[in-house]
Amino acid sequence: MSAEAESATEQGSSLWKDAWARLRRNRLATFCLGVLVAITLLCLFGPFFSPYKSNVQDLDYGAQGPSASHWMGTDEKGRDMATRVLVGGRISLAVGAVATFVALLIGVSYGAISGYAGGRTDAFMMRVVDILYAIPFLLFVILLTVLFGRSLLILFAAIGAVEWLTMARMVRAQTASLRKQEFVEAAVSLGLGWPRIIFRHLLPNVLGVIIVYATLTVPSIMLLEATLSFLGLGVQPPNSSWGDLIKQGATVMDSEPWRLFFPALFFSLTLFSLNFVGDGLRDALDPRAAKD
Amino acid sequence: MLRFVLKRLLQAIVTLWAIVTLTFVLTKSVPGDPFSQEKQISESTRAQLNAYYGLDQPVVVQYGLLFQRLFKGDLGPSMRQPGTTVNEIVRDSFPVSITLGVLSLAIALAVGIPAGILAAARKNTFFDYLPMGFAMAGICLPTFVLGPILSYVFGLKLQWLSVSGWSRSTDWILPASTLGLFYAAYVARIVRGGMLEVLGQDFIRTARAKGVGSLRLITRHTLRGGLMPLVSFLGPAIAGLVSGSFVIENIFRVPGLGKHFVQAAQAADYSVVIGTTLLFGSLIIVLNFLVDLIQALMDPRQRIS
Numbered sequence: 001m002s003a004e005a006e007s008a009t010e011q012g013s014s015l016w017k018d019a020w021a022r023l024r025r026n027r028l029a030t031f032c033l034g035v036l037v038a039i040t041l042l043c044l045f046g047p048f049f050s051p052y053k054s055n056v057q058d059l060d061y062g063a064q065g066p067s068a069s070h071w072m073g074t075d076e077k078g079r080d081m082a083t084r085v086l087v088g089g090r091i092s093l094a095v096g097a098v099a100t101f102v103a104l105l106i107g108v109s110y111g112a113i114s115g116y117a118g119g120r121t122d123a124f125m126m127r128v129v130d131i132l133y134a135i136p137f138l139l140f141v142i143l144l145t146v147l148f149g150r151s152l153l154i155l156f157a158a159i160g161a162v163e164w165l166t167m168a169r170m171v172r173a174q175t176a177s178l179r180k181q182e183f184v185e186a187a188v189s190l191g192l193g194w195p196r197i198i199f200r201h202l203l204p205n206v207l208g209v210i211i212v213y214a215t216l217t218v219p220s221i222m223l224l225e226a227t228l229s230f231l232g233l234g235v236q237p238p239n240s241s242w243g244d245l246i247k248q249g250a251t252v253m254d255s256e257p258w259r260l261f262f263p264a265l266f267f268s269l270t271l272f273s274l275n276f277v278g279d280g281l282r283d284a285l286d287p288r289a290a291k292d
Numbered sequence: 293m294l295r296f297v298l299k300r301l302l303q304a305i306v307t308l309w310a311i312v313t314l315t316f317v318l319t320k321s322v323p324g325d326p327f328s329q330e331k332q333i334s335e336s337t338r339a340q341l342n343a344y345y346g347l348d349q350p351v352v353v354q355y356g357l358l359f360q361r362l363f364k365g366d367l368g369p370s371m372r373q374p375g376t377t378v379n380e381i382v383r384d385s386f387p388v389s390i391t392l393g394v395l396s397l398a399i400a401l402a403v404g405i406p407a408g409i410l411a412a413a414r415k416n417t418f419f420d421y422l423p424m425g426f427a428m429a430g431i432c433l434p435t436f437v438l439g440p441i442l443s444y445v446f447g448l449k450l451q452w453l454s455v456s457g458w459s460r461s462t463d464w465i466l467p468a469s470t471l472g473l474f475y476a477a478y479v480a481r482i483v484r485g486g487m488l489e490v491l492g493q494d495f496i497r498t499a500r501a502k503g504v505g506s507l508r509l510i511t512r513h514t515l516r517g518g519l520m521p522l523v524s525f526l527g528p529a530i531a532g533l534v535s536g537s538f539v540i541e542n543i544f545r546v547p548g549l550g551k552h553f554v555q556a557a558q559a560a561d562y563s564v565v566i567g568t569t570l571l572f573g574s575l576i577i578v579l580n581f582l583v584d585l586i587q588a589l590m591d592p593r594q595r596i597s
Contacts, residue, residue, distance in 0.1 A: 142565070271432045275431070
């Protein structure tokens, strides 16, 4: 980089540029971000380039180990495992992303309103969160899927509806500390309504925290989905997610170990990367909260 | 202290009420009644369900009836297994789950606490990186991946242990280790963080300056404060052990309540699912209450907030 360009980046340094620079310096987080992008792209576009379809059976080639034509082997019905792992990844990642988005919508609105309202409203809303926190949610997600049927939509909604609590607490704490500041007072004296103050003036300042916790919510949601699918209560055939593939692989592990290995590898790698990117983002966006 | 206990007790009761009500509302908001939709259940089972839930009564009466039965400790009949009650299922399988849970927690603490202390005491050395590397790997290997791997290695390849069942005296080792090691990873990270926080404080430097030996420094001065974060983690850990048992009992075919719960969920045995949900829910709330008490005993500051 030339000296001129360097001075240019220095003078135009914003919070986001600073954070990006800090994240880039964290080599592990950058590497994990790369892994994450690679896995996502592979799952999204990989299946288009595969000569096989994830659901097409070829019984002559059942239960074959990894080879040049089937990189991750085949399952007992001769379906190409590489294609199945990538297509399954789409579902796992989609559940992670969509359910996080649902959790984000509920948690951020709830937390921001509670924090901005303050006083009794705030105390009451947070007591509700405390009570919900003590409820074992895997039980309720399972109850929901048992009662309302096992569709992907129910799964998104059920997981999202139970994972918003931490987000609500974080956002509430931030808004509660921001609402005393002068720019909020200025907005109030301009006669702006509270929805506008919350969503236009307060939330942009809380964005860093939101991004960090969203990144950390994705792996916990993916873990929840995989647990459900492993128990046969999540994603239903003909769809399959990583959790579902791991379940099938675990049953034939002694004779066809590759069927457990590859989905487990992709899943663990994704969780690992998401956790480190989340940690890295936290350090980058909030240097004060940097852990040890 | 008394005020604190009463406040927490009240909160626990409200949470219990919330769980029962939430379960009830969910059951009632299913389009059509989950109990009446089913055509395969026998007349006698239907009569039992009717007696328990009062399905022909108005909703308010049903709600009251549910509380009345729950106070007596009656969890209702099973829809799919005629003649069996949830209480019978619980009586047979719950002790197994409790044993598994206690053993797993013991393994998690026995492995996690020393590892965390060692890592904190020898920060940024080999003795820090090795256990923390394992801990990170452990967190990214969920129980349903670790379980099959352990049973493959120790059960099928080395043939040291059996991979399923609960009859032999060594059958607990694999399931309890799988669940325990997963939580040991969290425990180690939390203990390390808590210990480092205390080790960085002024009174530790004072103690060092006064010539306190490093072993005594850890055991006498750091441990009590350093383990505080672990105690607050115990609440979520207990809930996690319960959900973990669902997975573990399925992998290793342990005849515990978690396995029954999942089977009931797969077979859409609503009454068993509801009964077990209420039981697990209450269990977690009672244990959380106890954890709060322990925390208040260990750290007086907790009693104020």
